[in-house]
Amino acid sequence: MKVYKAKKTGFINFLLIGSVILPIAIFLLDQNTFSEKPFILLPLLSPMILILWIYFDTSYKIENEDLIYRSGFLRGRIGISTIQEIQKGKTKWSGVKPALAAKGLIIKFNRYDEIYIAPESNEKLVSDLLKINAGIKIIE
Structure with a gap:
């Protein structure tokens, strides 16, 4: 076997970086957002988890x-x-x-x-x- x-080049890298930066940017803009509304993390983290799964699992x-x-x-x-x-x-x-x-x-x-x-x-x-x-x- x-x-x-x-090969991991191009658009997938931008998606990965964007999915990581978005929750950080939201946290920096309003630090109370995640403590007051923790459910907002789900729609932010779901795409990131999917992209990470595809990124590290492709072979x-x-x-x-x-x-x-x-x-x-x-x-x-x-x-x-x-x-x-x-x-x-x-x-x-x-x-x-x-x-x-x-x-x-x-x-x-x-x-x-x-x-x-x-x-x-x-x-x-x-x-x-x-x-x-x-x-x-x-x-x-």
């Missing part, structure tokens, strides 16, 4: 003959033998995206399925996939 960390791994992805509540398994094509350095803006960055990999598998992932090193993941299924078409 080989694990590939997710990909090759186990046996499967590519396994996980990103927060998005989890799945793709049979490497079903992968037909990989587009490198592309970004997919819709569909299933267990990724945190741009310029990742669009993996087309089965007949009409595709997924976008963004490992730290596209080259390492692609080369390991090609070792298992040499018939994968690579598009740069």
Whole structure:
């Protein structure tokens, strides 16, 4: 089993910083807000917890003959033998995206399925996939 960390650049970092700064800014503007109305923390902390979960949980791994992805509540398994094509350095803006960055990999598998992932090193993941299924078409 080989694990590939997710590339963590771009918009996700701004979301993370913003979700941390917002409660601090509200506290600094009015220090009595949280003591008088503690329930106001729930809508402020919920998005931060979700973003932190996705940020630290996103990864990909090759186990046996499967590519396994996980990103927060998005989890799945793709049979490497079903992968037909990989587009490198592309970004997919819709569909299933267990990724945190741009310029990742669009993996087309089965007949009409595709997924976008963004490992730290596209080259390492692609080369390991090609070792298992040499018939994968690579598009740069």
